[in-house]
Amino acid sequence: MAYPDDLLADDEHVVVHTHPHWKTLVLPVLALLLVVGGGSYLAALVAPLAWNAIGWAVISAVGGLLLIWLVLVPLVRWRTTHFVLTTHRLMVREGVFTRSGTGIPMSRINSVRFRHGLIDRVLGCGTLVVESASDEPLEFDDIPHVEQVHTLLYREVDDDPRETARREET
Template identity: 60%
Template structure:
């Protein structure tokens, strides 16, 4: 899915757009399976009772609330979290009801590094750490899929950006 073009300035294009790694969805899927299995088991236990209809309604309501809270909310959070590198900046957006965003101009990026635990290496993700010329620290970007590829693309975009101070153009337009 391409990043919305209306959020980009003129002449800016998306180099890479990612959602967090699917490992963020492991526990929500686990809880979905637990709630469905437990609800089915409890519904079977009360099936022969005279008050079974009321118990099934209570089980359905409690199960629905748990599924929304433990599965659908994390899924929506995952779906609405975006990490994008454009030709001009690094963009991070997250949130369902309360949206927050962070934009880092490529010209302000000093260093880019990544970290991968053993589990991250097995799953193919990691943490991207960007240091900028800003006084405020930038939080690390966790669970970035293919973090080494993203790291390389970001580094290449920073160094190949012809408009930055490190690559001034000559009068004939060459770098």
């Protein structure tokens, strides 16, 4: 899925557009399985009782609320979080109703690092740490293929035409 072109400058192109790594969805999937399994078990227990319709309604309502809270909300949060690297800037956008975002021009990026532990290495993700000229280092967690993104970001910072022009002036 491409990032909306109307948010980019005329000469700007998307290099990487990704969502957080799929590992962030493991707990919601487990919650889905537990809620559905537990709800089915409780519905089977309530079935022989005289008030089974009320029991099924309560089980359905509680299960529905749990599914919204434990499964749907994290899924929507994952789907609406965008990590975008363009030829001019690094952007992170997140949120459904209240959107927030961070954008760092390539010329303001001083250094780029990544880190990942054993589990992250097995899964192919990690944390990208970006230090800009004026702010504290920004850490972006659960970036898929973090080493490749690190390399691409470093290459874009190094190839930034404004940075090259500034170096030539000095």
